[in-house]
Amino acid sequence: MKITIAIDGFSSCGKSTLAKALAKELGYGYVDSGAMYRAVTLYFLNTGVDLENPESVHEAMEHLEIHFENAGSGNRTFLNGEDVENEIRQMRVSEMVSPVAAISEVRRAMVKQQQKIGKKKAIVMDGRDIGTVVFPDAELKIFLTADPKIRAQRRYDELQAKGQMIEFEEVEKNLRERDHIDSTRADSPLRQAEDARVLDNSYLTPQEQLDIALEWALEAIRLKTKSPRDFAS
DSSP: OEEEEEESSSSOOOEEEEEHHHHHTOOOOEEEHHHHHHHHHHHHHHHTOOTTHHHHHHHHTTOOEEEEEEEESSEEETTTTEEOOOOSSSHHHHHHHHHTTTTTHHHHHHHHHHHHHGEEEEEEEEEEEEIIIIOOTTTTTEEEOOOHHHHHHEEEEEHHHTOOOOOOOHHHHHHHHHHHHHHHHHSSSOOOOTTOOOOOOOOOOHHHHHHHHHHHHHHHHHHHHHHHHHHHH
């Protein structure tokens, strides 16, 4: 029985790490919705789009196409046919992705694409509005959270490992700003769905959080299998 799994949460909570691992365990597809917004942001930065100009934003959205490919080492994000996976993880994109994602036209376009991708179920998607807007009927919704200091340290370590020299204070400041923008934007703000299960991974290893999520997923699949609605159909 196929279900849809939505994972939401703040920046640098490890949503993608959990979603990828869970999808692999279940044999499901994985979609990184955050990468889609990062790709849009990269395009806006490279083409000089004025975020305050609706016409400029609309024109840009008409000329970009995003898709994913599995290159053996995991999902790669492609923007207009070009692999931009490494570029979209740079700090200059991180600093602008929340303001770009807050633009209504951008969010609505991405939500449509995400819903289209998820129609066949058997999918794990992570982001900030997956369980509340993109898939409000998802059989399993997980809200991932962690202590802000721990999130900042994780992000700092990740950037350092990639050779991006940056001060810890700048990373921490960026996360605070992104949290604020994501939680207060008018269109699809980050919030915990009422029926989401909260997973605080502040002091959990990746394997420990995966074990918990996998248990929840198998439970949701069993419940779906036993649903009278499904037998009736």
